[in-house]
Amino acid sequence: MAAAPPEDSPLHQFVIQPLVPIHIGNVDLSFTNSSLFMVVAATLVTLFLTLGMRGENLVPGRFQSMAEMSYEFVAGMVRDNVGSAGRKYFPFVFTLFMFVLFGNLLGLLPYSFTFTSHIAVTAALALVVIVGVTVVGIAKHGLHFLSFFVPKGVPAALLPLMIPIEVISYLSRPVSLSIRLFANMMAGHTMLKVFAGFVVLLGFLGGWAPLAMDVALTAFELLVAFLQAYVFTVLTCIYLNDAIHLH
Amino acid sequence: MTKKDEPPSLNDLDARLRRARQREADENPSAGPVRPRLSGFGLAFRVGIELVAATAVGVGIGLLVDRWLGTKPWGMALFFVLGSGAGVLNVYRAVSGIGSAVGYRSTRQDETDQD
Numbered sequence: 562m563a564a565a566p567p568e569d570s571p572l573h574q575f576v577i578q579p580l581v582p583i584h585i586g587n588v589d590l591s592f593t594n595s596s597l598f599m600v601v602a603a604t605l606v607t608l609f610l611t612l613g614m615r616g617e618n619l620v621p622g623r624f625q626s627m628a629e630m631s632y633e634f635v636a637g638m639v640r641d642n643v644g645s646a647g648r649k650y651f652p653f654v655f656t657l658f659m660f661v662l663f664g665n666l667l668g669l670l671p672y673s674f675t676f677t678s679h680i681a682v683t684a685a686l687a688l689v690v691i692v693g694v695t696v697v698g699i700a701k702h703g704l705h706f707l708s709f710f711v712p713k714g715v716p717a718a719l720l721p722l723m724i725p726i727e728v729i730s731y732l733s734r735p736v737s738l739s740i741r742l743f744a745n746m747m748a749g750h751t752m753l754k755v756f757a758g759f760v761v762l763l764g765f766l767g768g769w770a771p772l773a774m775d776v777a778l779t780a781f782e783l784l785v786a787f788l789q790a791y792v793f794t795v796l797t798c799i800y801l802n803d804a805i806h807l808h
Numbered sequence: 809m810t811k812k813d814e815p816p817s818l819n820d821l822d823a824r825l826r827r828a829r830q831r832e833a834d835e836n837p838s839a840g841p842v843r844p845r846l847s848g849f850g851l852a853f854r855v856g857i858e859l860v861a862a863t864a865v866g867v868g869i870g871l872l873v874d875r876w877l878g879t880k881p882w883g884m885a886l887f888f889v890l891g892s893g894a895g896v897l898n899v900y901r902a903v904s905g906i907g908s909a910v911g912y913r914s915t916r917q918d919e920t921d922q923d
Binding site for chain 2: 619722725726727729730732733736737740741744745788
């Protein structure tokens with residue numbers, strides 16, 4: 562059997578293609594399809610919120626209702642997980658949630674690109690979260706923040722062992738945060754493409770079964786898109802809570 | 809339409825809502841964070857990632873230490889063990905609902921009792 566052309570690979574959808582090549586020195590700063598969809602997502606979020614709230618009706622219409630629901634949803638999340646001290650950080654958390662959510666949802670459209678399926682993107686987001694949260698913690702508690710890494714109720718003899726473990730546990734947060742989002746998105750989209758490939762291979766007679774599977778998977782991916790945006794944001798809130806309240 | 813039938817003014821409604829919210833917040837200040845309830849698959853996924861991530865971070869630190877101090881295999885071996893420990897700790901916290909808090913002290917009173 563001849564090797565399939567690269568366009569047929571289920572992984573072809575993740576290839577980064579430069580649209581506007583920009584090279585500064587040895588650094589490749591090209592505007593890629595990934596960048597394009599990030600710009601699209603940011604624009605859509607802005608349009609969704611500004612156009613939705615344009616009327617500011619007391620009885621909201623459809624779009625205003627959706628815009629208000631997303632606001633209430635994230636506001637509730639921040640309130641439940643961080644408390645009133647987290648109100649200051651609401652704009653950041655809300656932006657993060659909408660950006661990840663729209664990135665996930667945009668990726669479900671045919672011919673689109675899912676930028677959240679790239680660890681470079683999710684790791685950058687996770688690093689912003691962790692560095693930001695750490696800065697908040699240090700700004701709020703000063704050196705007392707380091708007591709974060711000293712577990713309570715542990716005998717002093719075990720501290721040389723426990724403190725490195727706690728530090729590694731803290732450092733593994735951005736890793737697990739970014740891997741969770743990217744792995745979920747990549748696995749789901751690969752699976753969609755694999756089953757879509759079966760539809761073509763099995764033809765008109767046998768292709769219906771994988772097609773039905775793809776329909777079901779698309780619905781599942783919609784759920785995953787919401788759930789992963791939610792999990793990413795809720796973990797951000799929990800980390801923020803840890804930094805603000807220190808246990 | 810008489811004056812009595814007019815809906816109460818919005819400012820009044822706003823003030824009443826604010827009072828009610830304040831009262832609710834005063835009555836149960838430590839309602840406790842609501843953790844996402846994950847399905848079995850989601851939980852398995854999360855546990856797996858926590859375990860692998862912490863171990864990978866440990867090994868990474870070990871390799872850097874080796875490169876810095878020239879203690880070829882020992883740093884990696886030591887930090888692999890520490891990383892695995894951190895991974896198990898993360899999994900324990902994720903599963904027992906203490907969330908991702910570093911340290912054993914929990915924000916919730918009922919959980920501190922279990923430690």
